Amino acid sequence: MNLFFDGIAWILDSANQGGPGGWIARLGEQLAYTFGAVAIAAVIAVPLGYLVGHTGRGRDLAVSLSGGFRALPSLGLLILLGLGLGIGFRAPLLTFVILAIPPILAGAYAGFEAIDRKTIDAARALGMTELQIVGRVEVPLGLPLLIGGIRSGVLQVVATATLAAYVSGGALGVFIFEGFSTRNYAEALGASILVTVLALVLEGIFALIQRLVVPRGVVAKEPTEIRTRSSRPVAVAGLPAQEGK
Amino acid sequence: MIEFRSVTKQFPDGTVAVEGFDLVIPPRKTTVLVGSSGCGKTTLLRMINRMIDPTSGSILIDGEDTASLAPVKLRRRIGYVMQNSGLLPHRKVIDNVATVPVLNGVPKKKARAHALELLDTVGLDRSLAGKYPRQLSGGQQQRVGVARGLAADPNILLMDEPFGAVDPIVRAELQQETIRLQAGLGKTVVFVTHDIDEAFLLGHQVVILQKGGHIAQVGTPAEILARPADDFVASFVGADKGKRKLRIERVDGTDVVVDENGTPTGVLQP
Amino acid sequence: MKWLSSNWDLVWQLVFAHVALSVPPIVIGFVIAIPLGWVANRYRVSRGIILLVLGLLYTIPSIPLFIFMPLFLGTPLLSPVNVTVALTIYAVALMVRSAADGLRSVDPDILQAASAMGYSGWQRFWRVELPLAGPVLLAGLRVVSASTVSLATIGSVVGVSSLGYLFINGFQRNIPGEVITGIVATLVIAVVFDLLLVLVGRLLLPWSRRDSRVRARDVARSRTAVLTGAG
Known part of the structure; x- marks a missing residue:
């Protein structure tokens, strides 16, 4: 456990904190990758997922796409793009966007799919236009699962962003690789602790957000459903699925 | 008045739900479509507000062909009550009732005030207005469904097995309520059920359907009981079993x- | 492709190393997850605690987890055991949720019928509950398999031999063909594993194929749920 305290000591050492090469700046880079990539991925994946969820078309393609990406090794993708785009932030960012798309896409369409068909049918029978059905029924009811997908994407990217240093893309991985090549375990460990804490904090924040966005009526007095499982997956709580961390 | 003129509906998978269907549904009365599952009764009902479009033939409402009307507009002026209420789970009872008026552009405040009155009309306590559908019993949800169907003050109310999922005692209550409401408000009610007793209880005109939407008999309950058209009808109403x-x-x-x-x-x- | 033809031996060697690295976590993870899933499914409190702890473990990114391992195991920093244990932790974390969901998906009426016929608790679990949870377990195991095969490549970053070596070496020597070979080989292993699992599923769960749509939907749901992180 002494080694562990060496890692903590590395974090607390002010010489490792400030400046462009300090861990505070690197942590910022890690966060910038995370939210940058997830934002770009969301702009692409959310409308696409909504389209699939609303029309039901292309569902099989979306499912196999998001399933297949699970096996894609992120390190390989990063390095391949790094060879193509050169070192720097572009290859990591593109890699992370690609990684974040499948869970967000899945969250978007699964959110729509989980809605009771009778509710949609009733909305249509009341005289809602298709756009109103999407905006007033499907989007609010699908929000918890969409946030779940975004949460998965965020956690996946924040974990994988550690690899950016491999193609000179900065972020906290810099210290890990440096620690490895110079046999400085305290440095690698300190950065690892930072990445882990960052991931756990983001996880906590998203768990909270997910709880907040569940429409009130959906959680209101949930009937106990041990027996018959409702068509709606329980929207809160969840295990982020990450591939290629 | 609603008029079916040789209406046929074939679904994309080839099933013919309804074939050459003709019927006149008189205004301000309750007409019940009754038959076993698969007889096309729900399809017929859903063709009235264009949730389903007929393959051929036409449906007229007060002489106007519904094919010439925009489905969304048409649906907003026809009330619709379905089994399991179909309430929006993320909206409070009062907002569920006010849905259609708000869609029609009525200011929210006014729509809500009107919705409160409708809760009275269907026999619900106003204190339920702020609850979510899940917090209500099945019977209460069904009443909210009826209130929502009435909210835009439609001339026509379509009811698709609305009381199929509630227990017998509550069902009996809701049936009496429906009779009272129809008599008081003078709506044209089209009601779908597979329960012949419910059909006789509610219907001024009862339409007994066979597979493929073929009409076995149309008449008042008394007419049907007095002279069943054939063995099928006799068996369906239970006359053959004494x-x-x-x-x-x-x-x-x-x-x-x-x-x-x-x-x-x-x-x-x- | 020129690179591949002159390096067959290396690729084969790494494929075997990769398989050897990913199979134990998948198998051990599955075996550990079943009893944990059963406990999680049995009591409300245990479900919350188990799923929370595993969820947090799963949140730890892989490279840090590899690096933490020597602290707990006392192993050398470059030992393959670090990667095996870390991958097993991820496998358990993913699989327990599927196990709990799978066991929960079994119709309680069937369990009551089994008890009424005279199955003991233990027999009931092995002969009724577990087989009926099979389709959901299989779906979860397929997810575990794919993600473990993919994650094993990261092991090469901490010096443990796997197909990830081709990424690192290919980057250092600037050979895209080598990197592509590594990606394709990883995907091929994942697909082969997946097909094997499907095959095993067909042999062990013959009834689930022509089963009702409800069941299939159940499985599809649980897959989507694993995917989006809500279950």
Whole structure:
């Protein structure tokens, strides 16, 4: 456990904190990758997922796409793009966007799919236009699962962003690789602790957000459903699925 | 008045749900479409507000062909009550009731005030207005569904097995409520059920359907009971099993009505 | 492709190393997850605690987890055991949720019928509950398999031999063909594993194929749920 305290000591050492090469700046880079990539991925994946969820078309393609990406090794993708785009932030960012798309896409369409068909049918029978059905029924009811997908994407990217240093893309991985090549375990460990804490904090924040966005009526007095499982997956709580961390 | 003119509906998978269907549904009365599952009754109902479009033939409402009307607009002026209420789970009871008026552009405040009155109309306590559908019992949800169907003050109310999922006691209550509402508001009600007793109870006009939407018989409950058109109808209403053939037996000086099997069903009042 | 033809031996060697690195976590993870899933499914409190702890473990990114391992195991920093244990932790974390969901998906009426016929608790679990949870377990195991095969490549970053070596070496020597070979080989292993699992599923769960749509939907749902992180 002494080694562990060496890692903590590395974090607390002010010489490792400030400046462009300090861990505070690197942590910022890690966060910038995370939210940058997830934002770009969301702009692409959310409308696409909504389209699939609303029309039901292309569902099989979306499912196999998001399933297949699970096996894609992120390190390989990063390095391949790094060879193509050169070192720097572009290859990591593109890699992370690609990684974040499948869970967000899945969250978007699964959110729509989980809605009771009778509710949609009733909305249509009341005289809602298709756009109103999407905006007033499907989007609010699908929000918890969409946030779940975004949460998965965020956690996946924040974990994988550690690899950016491999193609000179900065972020906290810099210290890990440096620690490895110079046999400085305290440095690698300190950065690892930072990445882990960052991931756990983001996880906590998203768990909270997910709880907040569940429409009130959906959680209101949930009937106990041990027996018959409702068509709606329980929207809160969840295990982020990450591939290629 | 709603008029079906040789309406046929074939679904993309090839099933013919309804074939050459003709019917006139009189205004301000309750017409019940009754038949076993798969007879096309729900398809017929959903064609009235264009949730389903007929493959051929036409449906007229007050002489106007519905094919010429925009589906969304049409649906907003026709009330629709379905099984399991179909309430929006993320909206409070009052907002569920106010949905259609708000869609039609009525200011929210006004729509809500009107929705409160509708809760009275369907016999719900106003204190339920702020609850979510999940917090209500099945019977209460169904009442909210009726209130929502009435919210835009439509002339026509479509009811698709609305009481199929509630227990018998609540169902009996809701049936009486429906009769009272229809008589009081004078709506044209089209009601779908597979329960012949419910059909006879609610219907001014009862339409007994066979597979493929073929009409076995149309008439008032009394007409159908008095002269079943064929064996199918006789069997469907239970006349063949003696359930509808009643006679009087005198027991201790009182006239007791019994069916053909001798099972007592009531007492004759002088 | 020129690179591949002159380096067959290396690729084969790494494929075997990769398989050897990813199979134990998948198998051990599955075996550990079943009893944990059963406990999680049995009591409300245990479900919350188990799923929370595993969820947090799963949140730890892989490279840090590899680096933490020597602290707990006392192993050398470059030992393959670090990667095996870390991958097993991820496998358990993913699989327990599927196990709990799978066991929960079994119709309680069937369990009551089994008890009424005279199955003991233990027999009931092995002969009724577990087989009926099979389709959901299989779906979860397929997810575990794919993600473990993919994650094993990261092991090469901490010096443990796997197909990830081709990424690192290919980057250092600037040979895209080598990197592509590594990606394709990883995907091929994942697909082969997946097909094997499907095959095993067909042999062990013959009834689930022509089963009702409800069941299939159940499985599809649980897959989507694993995917989006809500279950």
